[in-house]
Amino acid sequence: MLIPGCIYIFINNYIPMGGLMIAFKKINYRIGILHSPWVGLKNFEFLFKTKEAWTITRNTILYNLTFIVIGTVIAVGVAMLLNQIRQNGARKSYQTIILLPHLISIVVVSYLVFGFLSTESGFVNNSILEPLGIAPISWYSTAKFWPYIIVIVAIWKSFGYSCIIYYATLVGIDKSYYEAAVIDGASRWKQMKHITLPGLKSIIIILTLMSISKIFYSDFGLFYQVPMNSGALIDITNTIDTYVYRGLAKLNNIGMASAAGFFQSIVGFVLVILANYIVKKIDEDSALF
Amino acid sequence: MVDNSKGFHVLTHFIMIFLAIFCLLPFALLLISSITGEDALIHNGYSFIPRAIDFTAYKYLLTDSHSIVGAYGVTVFVTVIGTVTNIILTTLMAYPLSKKELPGRNVVSFFIFFTMLFSGGLVPSYMMWTQYFHIKNTIWALIVPGMLLTAFNIIMMRTYFTSNIPDAVVEAAKIDGGSESQILTKVILPMSMPIMATLGLLVGLSYWNDWLNGLYYVTKDNLFSIQVLLNKMLLDVQFLMSTASSGMGSDLSAKVPSTAIKMAVAVLGVLPIMVIYPFFQRFFVKGITVGAVKG
Known part of the structure; x- marks a missing residue:
């Protein structure tokens, strides 16, 4: 029974791990990957001499940190609000609606963004800026707005998902704590500070550490498709994933793409191990392994 | 107060x-x-007030345009085949692993689990699938790479088997002379419908929404799924904008689908999700919370 699945996992997951060695090779398709000559650390030397190496690392980490901080605050806040709502129907409707953005593909998200920001026919240029007498903005070629746009889009898409996880934890907090607190005359603020937040503490820490362990990875579509692969935005939207893709598919610079990919895999792996180690220190049961 | x-x-x-x-x-x-x-x-421009209601975009898409109907077909095929295969493979992995007496259980578990920690990344995977499996521009490119079986789903299903199906039920079936495959299909599966539905929906959704495999491995337009088609159409807008500014856009704009059609295609891309989602809301919510707690 186990054989078909194990074969698939071996091919799909383990062979590419071995394939990481191409970061140390100069690939020549004609003689094949295995016979291509070894070049030692050459690919890495080239990669780290470029300006992009710094840009993509900085972008990937800074965007992820922003998502973690803002995303957590909003998701926890909304989960608490949701928990305050007594009407079942209303609560369920809110839950359904805020999860919706999570279910659609990033390609469709890029259409939604385009509907607002398109230079000629976008809603913002035509229906907000024009009545105010402001000249239309060419959004897809103005880099300074994009850090905000990327963050808003990312939060819009993901806050419902983490909110549901936090809400599920909140529902599990024993109601008698709150009853006792009300009898003691604790205000809503005090209840939140002394019951709700401590109840959420361990799940917040776990989800945050999970995100930190993925800090070297980014949602390819968010950084490639949503800014429509616009050249003017590349400095501000290039992450390790988009860099690897462009190196592979557009520039045919396999050496650098594989070096960047290798860098991502190894550092990502170290971060997962580290994050798990820390989770284990805080709460044995929540550790991944 | x-x-x-x-x-x-x-x-x-x-x-x-x-x-x-x-x-x-x-x-x-x-x-x-x-x-x-x-x-x-x-x-x-695009606006919340429809100044002139007009369904021409949809009429065009559903009658005059072959690409959209074809892309729908590709997406439905890929979603159905991919989801069914995924669930079968996941069940075949998860069921033996849920048995404590299985020899080498820990080794196999680690073999699966390790893929969640470490991966070769895009470049080696791309080379393997294109150079050795020659998957480029085949329908399998949309189904096989990366999505057929994931460690996360195996772990979720195994956890369900171990915690929701009492050993006594399996024991009783064994005493009645049931073989392992009979036990799986006649006893375990009917008891596992909630997890099957939850995982099936999540896997189906990820196949429906997938465009990366299409982007990496497909260049022939008769194999475009709806998401890949959407992706290509948006990049064409960009192409149009960049050429329009240099003064040669006028004859191109006649070929590229018009402003309304772009939004209509995107609507067709999300419509099935929007329609079924409210009815299956609880499965999605369950999938998320179970995955977060047990994963």
Whole structure:
């Protein structure tokens, strides 16, 4: 029974791990990957001499940190609000609606963004800026707005998902704590500070550490498709994933793409191990392994 | 405390309604723009007020355009085949692993689990699938790479088997002379419908929404799934914009689908999700919470 699945996992997951060695090779398709000559650390030397190496690392980490901080605050806040709502129907409707953005593909998200920001026919240029007498903005070629746009889009898409996880934890907090607190005359603020937040503490820490362990990875579509692969935005939207893709598919610079990919895999792996180690220190049961 | 309670609840609803609108507005813009007449769109841009209702975009897409119908076909095929295969493979992995007496259980578990920690990444995977499996421009490119079996789903299903199916049930079936495959199909599966439905929906959704495999491995347009088609059409807009600014856009714009059609295709891409989602909402929510707690 186990054989078909194990074969698939071996091919799909383990062979590419071995394939990481191409970061140390100069690939020549004609003689094949295995016979291509070894070049030692050459690919890495080239990669780290470029300006992009710094840009993509900085972008990937800074965007992820922003998502973690803002995303957590909003998701926890909304989960608490949701928990305050007594009407079942209303609560369920809110839950359904805020999860919706999570279910659609990033390609469709890029259409939604385009509907607002398109230079000629976008809603913002035509229906907000024009009545105010402001000249239309060419959004897809103005880099300074994009850090905000990327963050808003990312939060819009993901806050419902983490909110549901936090809400599920909140529902599990024993109601008698709150009853006792009300009898003691604790205000809503005090209840939140002394019951709700401590109840959420361990799940917040776990989800945050999970995100930190993925800090070297980014949602390819968010950084490639949503800014429509616009050249003017590349400095501000290039992450390790988009860099690897462009190196592979557009520039045919396999050496650098594989070096960047290798860098991502190894550092990502170290971060997962580290994050798990820390989770284990805080709460044995929540550790991944 | 009791006095301000009502005000507090009104405020809570107020914030939640605001958030709900924030989540829904972009979809409204998409939908309304797709049924607005082309002239109105060119004049006023995408807008929440449909100045001239016009279904031409949909008529064009569903009758005159082969690509959209074809892409729908590809997506449905890939979603169905991919989801069924995925669930079968996941069950075949998860069931033996849920048995404590299985020899080498820990080794296999680690073999699966390690793929969650470490991966070769895009470049080696791409080379393997294209150079050795020659998967480029075949329908399998949309089904096989990366998505057929994931460690996460195996672990979720195994956890369900171990915690929701009592050993006594399996023991009883064994005493009655059932073989392992009979036990799996006649006893375990009927008891596992909730997890099958949850995983099936999540896997189906990821196949429906997948465009990366299409982007990496497919260049022939008869193999475009709906998401890949959407991706290509948006890049064409960009192409149009960049050429229009250098003064050669006029004859190109006749070929590229018009402003309303772009939004109409996107609507067709999300419509099935929007339609089924409210009915299966609880499965999605369950999938997320179970995955987060047990994963």
